[in-house]
Amino acid sequence: MNDVLARCRLLAEATEEPGFITRTFLSEPMHAVHAHLRGWMERAGMSVFTDHAGNLRGLYPSARASSPRLFIGSHLDTVPRAGAFDGVLGVVLGVALIERLDGRRLPFEIEVIGFSEEEGVRFGLPFIGSRALIGDIDDQLLTMIADAIGAFGLVPSRIDEARAADDALGYLEFHIEQGPVLESLDLPLGVVETISGQNRLALLFEGQANHAGTTPMNLRQDALAGAAEWIGAVEREARAVAGAVATVGRVNVSPGASNVIPGSVATSLDVRHAEDAVRHDLVTRLLRCAEQTAADRCLTVSWEQRLDQAAVAMDSILVQMLERAVASSGRPVHRMSSGAGHDAMIVARRMPAAMLFLRSPGGISHHPDESVLAEDVAAALEVGERFLRELEQRHA
Amino acid sequence: MNDVLARCRLLAEATEEPGFITRTFLSEPMHAVHAHLRGWMERAGMSVFTDHAGNLRGLYPSARASSPRLFIGSHLDTVPRAGAFDGVLGVVLGVALIERLDGRRLPFEIEVIGFSEEEGVRFGLPFIGSRALIGDIDDQLLTMIADAIGAFGLVPSRIDEARAADDALGYLEFHIEQGPVLESLDLPLGVVETISGQNRLALLFEGQANHAGTTPMNLRQDALAGAAEWIGAVEREARAVAGAVATVGRVNVSPGASNVIPGSVATSLDVRHAEDAVRHDLVTRLLRCAEQTAADRCLTVSWEQRLDQAAVAMDSILVQMLERAVASSGRPVHRMSSGAGHDAMIVARRMPAAMLFLRSPGGISHHPDESVLAEDVAAALEVGERFLRELEQRHA
Numbered sequence: 001m002n003d004v005l006a007r008c009r010l011l012a013e014a015t016e017e018p019g020f021i022t023r024t025f026l027s028e029p030m031h032a033v034h035a036h037l038r039g040w041m042e043r044a045g046m047s048v049f050t051d052h053a054g055n056l057r058g059l060y061p062s063a064r065a066s067s068p069r070l071f072i073g074s075h076l077d078t079v080p081r082a083g084a085f086d087g088v089l090g091v092v093l094g095v096a097l098i099e100r101l102d103g104r105r106l107p108f109e110i111e112v113i114g115f116s117e118e119e120g121v122r123f124g125l126p127f128i129g130s131r132a133l134i135g136d137i138d139d140q141l142l143t144m145i146a147d148a149i150g151a152f153g154l155v156p157s158r159i160d161e162a163r164a165a166d167d168a169l170g171y172l173e174f175h176i177e178q179g180p181v182l183e184s185l186d187l188p189l190g191v192v193e194t195i196s197g198q199n200r201l202a203l204l205f206e207g208q209a210n211h212a213g214t215t216p217m218n219l220r221q222d223a224l225a226g227a228a229e230w231i232g233a234v235e236r237e238a239r240a241v242a243g244a245v246a247t248v249g250r251v252n253v254s255p256g257a258s259n260v261i262p263g264s265v266a267t268s269l270d271v272r273h274a275e276d277a278v279r280h281d282l283v284t285r286l287l288r289c290a291e292q293t294a295a296d297r298c299l300t301v302s303w304e305q306r307l308d309q310a311a312v313a314m315d316s317i318l319v320q321m322l323e324r325a326v327a328s329s330g331r332p333v334h335r336m337s338s339g340a341g342h343d344a345m346i347v348a349r350r351m352p353a354a355m356l357f358l359r360s361p362g363g364i365s366h367h368p369d370e371s372v373l374a375e376d377v378a379a380a381l382e383v384g385e386r387f388l389r390e391l392e393q394r395h396a
Numbered sequence: 397m398n399d400v401l402a403r404c405r406l407l408a409e410a411t412e413e414p415g416f417i418t419r420t421f422l423s424e425p426m427h428a429v430h431a432h433l434r435g436w437m438e439r440a441g442m443s444v445f446t447d448h449a450g451n452l453r454g455l456y457p458s459a460r461a462s463s464p465r466l467f468i469g470s471h472l473d474t475v476p477r478a479g480a481f482d483g484v485l486g487v488v489l490g491v492a493l494i495e496r497l498d499g500r501r502l503p504f505e506i507e508v509i510g511f512s513e514e515e516g517v518r519f520g521l522p523f524i525g526s527r528a529l530i531g532d533i534d535d536q537l538l539t540m541i542a543d544a545i546g547a548f549g550l551v552p553s554r555i556d557e558a559r560a561a562d563d564a565l566g567y568l569e570f571h572i573e574q575g576p577v578l579e580s581l582d583l584p585l586g587v588v589e590t591i592s593g594q595n596r597l598a599l600l601f602e603g604q605a606n607h608a609g610t611t612p613m614n615l616r617q618d619a620l621a622g623a624a625e626w627i628g629a630v631e632r633e634a635r636a637v638a639g640a641v642a643t644v645g646r647v648n649v650s651p652g653a654s655n656v657i658p659g660s661v662a663t664s665l666d667v668r669h670a671e672d673a674v675r676h677d678l679v680t681r682l683l684r685c686a687e688q689t690a691a692d693r694c695l696t697v698s699w700e701q702r703l704d705q706a707a708v709a710m711d712s713i714l715v716q717m718l719e720r721a722v723a724s725s726g727r728p729v730h731r732m733s734s735g736a737g738h739d740a741m742i743v744a745r746r747m748p749a750a751m752l753f754l755r756s757p758g759g760i761s762h763h764p765d766e767s768v769l770a771e772d773v774a775a776a777l778e779v780g781e782r783f784l785r786e787l788e789q790r791h792a
Contacts, residue, residue, distance in 0.1 A: 177610065178607055178610045179606075179607060179609075179610025179611050179612075180606075180610075180611060180612075180615045181610075181612060181615070184615060196609065198609070200654055200655075210575075210576075210759060211574055211575055211735070211736060211759075211761060211762070212641065212643035212645055212666045212668075212735075213575075213592065213594070213641065213666075213668050213734075213735030213736040213737075214573065214574045214575025214576075214577075214734070214735040214736050214759070214761075215575050215576060215641070215735075215759060216575075216576075216577060216641060217631070217634050217635045217640070217641060217642075218635070219576045219577070219580055219759070222631070222643075224627060224644060224645075224647065225627060225628070225631045225644075227624075228623075228624035228625075228627035228628055228644075229624075229628055231620060231621060231624035232621070232624055232625055232628060235613070235618070235621045238613050239613045239614070244613070245608065245609065245611065245612060245613055246613075247608035247618075247654075247655070247656075247657055248620060248621075248624075248658075249608055249620075249649070249651075249652065249653050249654045249655060249656050249657065249658060250649060250652050250653060250654050251620065251647055251649045251652075253645070253646060253647045255645075256645065256646050256647075257645050257646060258596055258643075258645045258646050258664030258665075258666050259596075259643070259645060259666050260643075260645050261643055261645065262644075262645060268654030269654075270608045270609075270654050270655050272608075272609050338609075338610070339607070339608075339609030339610040339611070340607060340609040340610050341609075363606060363607075363610070363611060363615070365607065365610075366607070
């Protein structure tokens with residue numbers, strides 16, 4: 001498992017920004033990442049190619065002539081100034097699992113796939129790599145990314161060839177949790193059962209800007225005081241719903257001077273939950289709170305919905321197989337939902353998908369301090385081996 | 397009184413920015429303002445000069461050879477995109493009072509003074525005109541403004557000549573309220589008894605930025621949720637103290653992305669009250685609230701004081717004279733404090749000072765919609781006449 005960490009750190013040296021890890025969709029340093037992975041894959045007995053969406057794909061053949069394919073993968077791009085493990089770890093772990101087979105063939109093919117794009121940094125649109133795998137690249141997206149594909153030495157018009165066959169066995173993704181839950185529970189691993197749905201909204205509270213010295217407290221229409229009261233309600237209401245998170249991350253106060261009562265406040269709202277109905281109820285309640293707060297204070301409030309993304313369930317059979325693999329390895333089984341989006345969410349539209357989370361020390365991710373424990377990597381590898389063994393028995 | 401409004405509107409045409417009223421310290425359009433006022437003053441029997449701080453000064457002689465001087469005035473500069481009455485009205489009203497004397501001399505001199513600077517826009521320092529009148533221009537300030545003085549055709553080294561004689565009778569300033577209090581009480585006029593003291597502070601709440609999707613509510617250190625709770629406390633505590641105002645006007649959230657839990661929040665705090673001890677108690681309480689909120693939420697909070705300005709009392713004898721003038725004109729007497737700073741606050745350091753506020757429709761000021769009612773101008777003129785009459789009797 002030390003190999004896995006060392007390999008992730010080696011790949012992290014391929015960056016657009018010296019001193020940081022920044023590697024966006026089909027950027028120059030992606031070539032070096034592909035070269036390293038190709039070498040490891042080929043030495044493990046895999047045949048390697050890059051599809052025309054820029055996904056690196058290594059195929060480990062089956063023991064049988066015609067057999068379905070299991071995909072194991074994650075993404076190779078990063079956010080700006082990222083850590084060394086988000087995405088890359090899942091690909092490197094896939095290769096390590098093939099190496100552990102030591103040349104032994106299974107009754108199914110295994111393809112380790114390194115997606116070219118998940119973070120949405122270069123074109124503002126995430127999941128380009130996994131969308132290509134499920135044949136979901138529309139003409140508009142293709143037009144946007146065609147030059148980048150060509151510049152990487154690939155052929156945009158052949159992007160459809162990236163599409164997986166219809167009889168795929170499934171998709172397995174190892175990923176760091178990027179949150180503090182497993183650490184807080186003192187657990188190395190978590191089995192993802194759902195990727196949470198998400199609403200994003202923009203709200204605008206409007207009152208009356210006025211002189212901070214000459215306007216008595218009882219004659220104010222302070223948009224910030226109203227927004228602050230509502231932010232308190234967002235926190236309180238979200239805490240009251242098990243598994244829900246609600247966040248106000250952005251606040252813009254106008255005019256924003258220390259001696260002027262705020263006339264308007266624009267805020268964001270981000271709400272997530274594993275169950276869509278629970279999430280929608282919570283959003284409705286939070287908007288009602290905003291209206292009530294505004295009415296109580298002679299303010300107005302308006303909003304726009306920017307995103308309403310449904311939750312995506314992982315495949316129940318694969319989830320149970322992962323749970324059995326965790327349990328048989330002697331570790332506690334913990335089911336959880338993922339509050340962040342992942343490639344597995346896209347791939348799940350076309351084949352059974354499952355994810356295994358590895359504990360994130362300090363809950364830190366998207367940051368140079370992002371890390372993963374060697375013992376948790378060892379645990380993930382052992383669970384992966386047990387998972388493959390059960391799959392092998394089922395297909396025997 | 398229609399003349400007074402028309403004159404203010406005429407002076408408003410002298411602007412640095414066509415379509416708006418913007419006239420900063422010794423800017424080019426100030427020449428036109430001086431020319432108009434000089435004409436009205438000279439026709440009213442006043443001798444006019446500009447001192448070397450750029451204050452326009454018109455002297456109406458006494459009936460007696462050697463007699464003390466009453467100053468009546470306000471400022472001629474504006475904020476950017478101002479209204480037509482803030483400052484200017486007090487100077488134009490002073491001239492109108494001299495006109496109403498119709499050439500009759502009183503047992504004291506009257507100087508109508510139009511201060512060159514009160515708003516602090518051009519050099520970031522307010523009250524340059526009134527500071528010159530009381531001999532409070534230090535070398536640092538003079539160095540800063542010397543070029544502007546020279547460019548206006550004045551002599552910086554002669555700024556000391558602007559200083560008023562030690563035996564001044566007093567200073568009277570008419571000014572729009574710039575707040576909603578008189579309108580809410582249905583009163584045309586208010587007698588200022590104190591100009592509130594003021595604290596300005598900058599606070600910084602610090603928590604831990606984190607992923608909005610992967611960090612459960614109970615594992616967050618959300619700096620904005622803490623700041624919002626405190627903003628609620630600021631409003632609540634200030635409402636509980638009669639006459640106090642406290643304002644959070646500026647909020648900067650970092651990193652400020654909709655899907656990231658705020659790691660730090662910088663806010664301003666502006667606290668004002670007519671009594672310094674009450675204000676200091678309130679500030680102490682608000683800072684304790686901030687500490688308590690931070691402690692409850694595993695955040696830290698720190699602050700810097702940016703301003704601690706004592707309240708300034710108006711002269712009690714002049715205040716009582718104004719009250720008698722209001723009462724004898726048949727109007728309700730209302731004492732109030734000024735939440736904003738004014739030239740009277742500076743001048744009060746050297747001579748008895750008093751202010752009469754005129755109702756601000758809608759409480760609007762520092763805005764093109766700023767206005768004043770003709771009937772309120774008539775009321776102020778009548779009160780001014782009655783004030784001069786009592787002063788005349790006292791000096792008879």
